[in-house]
Amino acid sequence: MIRLKNSSSNSKKKQLDIHAPKHFSLILVIGLILLLVTVFASLVLGARVVSFQELMDGLFYQNQDSYGANVVQKRISRTVFSLCCGVALGIAGVLMQSVTRNPLADPSILGVNTGASLFVIIGITFFHINTAGQYIWLALIGAAITAVFVFGIGSMGRGGATPIKLVLAGAATSAALSSLVTAIMIPSTYAMDQFRFWQVGSVGSGSWDSIAIFIPFLVTGVIIALVSAPALNALALGDDVATGLGVRPGMLRFFAICAGVVLCGVTTALAGPIGFIGLLATHAMRLVIGPDLRFLIPMSALAGAIILTFSDVVGRLIGSPGELEVGIITAFIGAPILILLAKRSKVRSL
Amino acid sequence: MSNTHVFRVDNLVSGYENKTIIHGIDLEIPRNKISVIIGANGCGKSTLLKTMAKLIKPTEGDVTLNGKAINKYPPKQLARILGLLPQSPVVPEGITVADLVGRGRFPHQSLFSGWSKKDYEAVEEAMEFMNIKEFADLDIDELSGGQRQRVWIAMALAQQTDILFLDEPTTFLDITYQVEILDLLTNLNRKFGTTIVMVLHDINLSARYADHIFAVKSGKLVAEGKPTDVLTADLVKTVFDLNCVVIPDPISDTPLIIPKGRYHVKDESATL
Ligand SMILES: Nc1ncnc2c1ncn2[C@@H]1O[C@H](COP(=O)(O)OP(=O)(O)OP(=O)(O)O)[C@@H](O)[C@H]1O
Numbered sequence: 093m094i095r096l097k098n099s100s101s102n103s104k105k106k107q108l109d110i111h112a113p114k115h116f117s118l119i120l121v122i123g124l125i126l127l128l129v130t131v132f133a134s135l136v137l138g139a140r141v142v143s144f145q146e147l148m149d150g151l152f153y154q155n156q157d158s159y160g161a162n163v164v165q166k167r168i169s170r171t172v173f174s175l176c177c178g179v180a181l182g183i184a185g186v187l188m189q190s191v192t193r194n195p196l197a198d199p200s201i202l203g204v205n206t207g208a209s210l211f212v213i214i215g216i217t218f219f220h221i222n223t224a225g226q227y228i229w230l231a232l233i234g235a236a237i238t239a240v241f242v243f244g245i246g247s248m249g250r251g252g253a254t255p256i257k258l259v260l261a262g263a264a265t266s267a268a269l270s271s272l273v274t275a276i277m278i279p280s281t282y283a284m285d286q287f288r289f290w291q292v293g294s295v296g297s298g299s300w301d302s303i304a305i306f307i308p309f310l311v312t313g314v315i316i317a318l319v320s321a322p323a324l325n326a327l328a329l330g331d332d333v334a335t336g337l338g339v340r341p342g343m344l345r346f347f348a349i350c351a352g353v354v355l356c357g358v359t360t361a362l363a364g365p366i367g368f369i370g371l372l373a374t375h376a377m378r379l380v381i382g383p384d385l386r387f388l389i390p391m392s393a394l395a396g397a398i399i400l401t402f403s404d405v406v407g408r409l410i411g412s413p414g415e416l417e418v419g420i421i422t423a424f425i426g427a428p429i430l431i432l433l434a435k436r437s438k439v440r441s442l
Numbered sequence: 443m444s445n446t447h448v449f450r451v452d453n454l455v456s457g458y459e460n461k462t463i464i465h466g467i468d469l470e471i472p473r474n475k476i477s478v479i480i481g482a483n484g485c486g487k488s489t490l491l492k493t494m495a496k497l498i499k500p501t502e503g504d505v506t507l508n509g510k511a512i513n514k515y516p517p518k519q520l521a522r523i524l525g526l527l528p529q530s531p532v533v534p535e536g537i538t539v540a541d542l543v544g545r546g547r548f549p550h551q552s553l554f555s556g557w558s559k560k561d562y563e564a565v566e567e568a569m570e571f572m573n574i575k576e577f578a579d580l581d582i583d584e585l586s587g588g589q590r591q592r593v594w595i596a597m598a599l600a601q602q603t604d605i606l607f608l609d610e611p612t613t614f615l616d617i618t619y620q621v622e623i624l625d626l627l628t629n630l631n632r633k634f635g636t637t638i639v640m641v642l643h644d645i646n647l648s649a650r651y652a653d654h655i656f657a658v659k660s661g662k663l664v665a666e667g668k669p670t671d672v673l674t675a676d677l678v679k680t681v682f683d684l685n686c687v688v689i690p691d692p693i694s695d696t697p698l699i700i701p702k703g704r705y706h707v708k709d710e711s712a713t714l
């Protein structure tokens with residue numbers, strides 16, 4: 093209904109600006125190159141550095157009996173698994189941050205990680221459960237119950253589920269659940285042993301089997317995230333403006349949290365709790381491309397995959413001839429970078 | 443251009459949790475006109491506007507658009523007819539002007555359609571209309587309060603609705619910006635017949651720019667009509683509990699309210 097008379101010649105350029113963040117294609121290309129480099133490093137580097145010939149053998153299933161080719165093939169599944177985890181955690185991070193409108197929200201902030209851990213430790217201790225296929229359901233149930241619980245508490249009182257109440261409820265719940273985890277684990281040496289490795293977070297156990305379990309959840313979560321990106325963009329302007337634009341904030345939050353819980357719960361079940369990725373990937377990308385979620389969600393997925401895989405490679409190099417679990421590395425890389433990010437005034441609050 | 447939407451409020455009761463704020467309001471919004479809601483702080487203006495915009499669910503009564511309750515419309519469809527600018531919207535930091543204005547296009551976009559040519563045009567036109575095209579690529583945080591307010595209104599314009607609700611679009615603005623914003627809104631109304639309902643605190647600017655006034659006191663509608671008919675010293679006394687003298691505005695001939703306090707009156711011992 094509003095008509096513009098003089099569509100000037102540089103209007104084309106303006107249109108591009110609305111559509112994509114500045115230098116978006118350049119950033120995307122750089123990201124993809126980094127991804128390739130990281131994947132390459134993940135296949136080649138580790139306790140045993142493989143030669144180019146061995147890499148080719150492993151990739152194309154030739155010379156099956158050579159040790160190098162075997163190493164490469166193990167690393168292929170490990171790399172794919174770590175990419176999946178990175179994508180899942182990156183997206184779970186953006187979703188949680190958008191929903192709580194809290195720039196520091198990580199899946200762990202709603203206590204989702206801890207809830208998943210608690211259920212897994214209960215399974216290990218009391219039901220002697222020890223396969224990934226069983227962990228995953230326990231972790232998902234734990235993550236979901238925790239999310240519902242935290243959401244329930246956070247919605248009580250005035251104004252429904254405000255960001256600040258959600259974060260407080262999440263932090264309190266998380267603290268309570270952690271002490272439960274410890275209380276259950278300490279008396280049981282069996283659980284300790286089983287749980288210790290899992291609790292640190294590692295992609296070393298990533299096999300094609302766990303990837304197969306992962307994929308359906310990953311795809312579901314990613315689709316929900318991408319589809320809700322425009323509505324989440326509107327939600328960023330506050331619940332009132334969003335409602336005025338035709339969004340149902342309650343329903344949108346519910347779906348976005350579900351997707352976040354599934355992504356983070358499944359990752360936690362298969363790899364153990366890995367912190368910081370969601371936070372790190374999203375913040376790094378937000379600094380570079382800005383807050384538009386239609387771009388931020390896929391780019392955080394990319395960044396998450398790169399950072400996690402890179403951390404895994406670093407863990408293998410530092411820990412050689414054994415390896416350092418990736419959860420330790422992400423904490424080490426993550427913490428200082430996060431402090432740096434937080435110190436730079438350009439870190440965006442939402 | 444004009445629109446034919448009939449927006450009615452019948453026997454409306456609403457509020458927060460178990461606190462009732464609006465106690466039975468009936469009104470019909472004049473089509474293609476600018477209406478202004480006036481009333482003292484806390485009398486329920488924002489609550490009324492929010493209930494009319496579906497942000498608050500009425501406890502009793504109906505809010506209807508063309509005879510159909512607004513909550514019966516699919517949300518996006520309603521958002522293509524009715525736009526809202528709340529009193530103090532949240533600004534996500536780091537968002538550019540063009541991006542923010544573009545978010546007003548949400549109700550016009552479907553899951554897979556993405557950005558159409560019409561969307562780009564609407565955004566560009568809205569920015570042109572509010573004179574903010576030169577800021578398109580700037581961060582919102584780099585703008586002054588008045589420029590920022592223009593950006594928000596541009597976002598609402600990009601939504602291209604026939605009815606537009608604005609809660610205090612001129613707060614925090616200096617007098618020049620206030621007049622400018624009201625002029626721009628009048629432009630919008632004259633050019634496209636957009637039905638505008640807004641809350642304003644400056645009663646004299648309300649008198650000048652409104653076609654229709656709704657006066658609210660303690661959650662009830664105490665008067666409505668053309669400013670010249672409604673804005674009397676008696677009404678100001680009722681609604682704001684303020685003594686005043688009403689004279690014709692030398693510029694617009696609309697009522698001009700001259701408040702009378704306890705001091706600085708020519709003869710302080712006189713009428714109080
Ligand atoms: N979210 C809320 N929860 C509970 N009570 C509220 C809420 N918002 C407003 N109120 C109360 O409702 C009453 C009316 O508020 P409202 O915002 O509608 O007033 P207003 O006329 O817009 O005032 P102002 O001119 O200051 O904007 C006030 O007493 C206020 O305390």
Ligand SMILES: [Mg+2]
Pocket residue numbers: 487488489529609641
């Ligand atoms: Mg108000």
